[in-house]
Amino acid sequence: MTRELVYTGFITADGIVDSPGGPEEGHPSGGWVFRTPFDADSYSLKGEELSDTTALLFGRRSYEAFAPVWRGSEDHAAYQDLPKYVVSTTLAEEDLLDGWGETRILRSTDEVAALRGGDGGGIFIHGSAELARRLGEADLIDRYNLLIFPVMLGSGKTIFPEGQRDQQLTLRESAAYANGVVKVVYDVSR
Numbered sequence: 001m002t003r004e005l006v007y008t009g010f011i012t013a014d015g016i017v018d019s020p021g022g023p024e025e026g027h028p029s030g031g032w033v034f035r036t037p038f039d040a041d042s043y044s045l046k047g048e049e050l051s052d053t054t055a056l057l058f059g060r061r062s063y064e065a066f067a068p069v070w071r072g073s074e075d076h077a078a079y080q081d082l083p084k085y086v087v088s089t090t091l092a093e094e095d096l097l098d099g100w101g102e103t104r105i106l107r108s109t110d111e112v113a114a115l116r117g118g119d120g121g122g123i124f125i126h127g128s129a130e131l132a133r134r135l136g137e138a139d140l141i142d143r144y145n146l147l148i149f150p151v152m153l154g155s156g157k158t159i160f161p162e163g164q165r166d167q168q169l170t171l172r173e174s175a176a177y178a179n180g181v182v183k184v185v186y187d188v189s190r
Contacts, residue, residue: 052122087108
């Protein structure tokens with residue numbers, strides 16, 4: 001049985017995922033998530049995902065950004081004991097952070113495909129725009145859990161492949177919130 005590979009993230013109305021948390025992440029318009037009025041309900045998807053998450057998958061840069069923060073974060077305590085996978089050709093074993101549960105390095109898209117083809121539950125990709133784009137091109141992503149923010153940046157990183165081929169999505173769930181955030185959960189149709 002194939003595991004479900006899910007991309008989950010914050011995205012602008014024009015498809016940008018770059019620097020939602022702040023300008024230190026590299027985009028001049030960074031921090032756009034926090035410029036949207038806070039509404040706890042609009043983040044409910046993040047809590048709902050926990051019951052489906054049996055492993056986390058990151059690209060190297062997202063792992064290096066999230067691991068030091070999430071390891072000790074009460075908001076991310078449920079991730080502590082989940083297996084974590086980092087897709088990187090450059091990261092060394094000694095670069096992995098101690099104290100954040102089992103973490104393994106995958107060196108290729110083929111290794112991600114093998115992980116997805118094994119037994120177990122959902123594997124969730126956080127951040128990791130370049131990785132998500134590569135896995136989408138390889139037709140490995142099964143679902144997109146997106147919180148669309150009422151912001152347009154005009155440029156930045158996207159999770160969708162350039163020259164995207166025709167890819168049909170099936171809406172599993174949606175909701176709109178008072179702060180303008182829209183939740184969409186799409187299954188990739190095959």
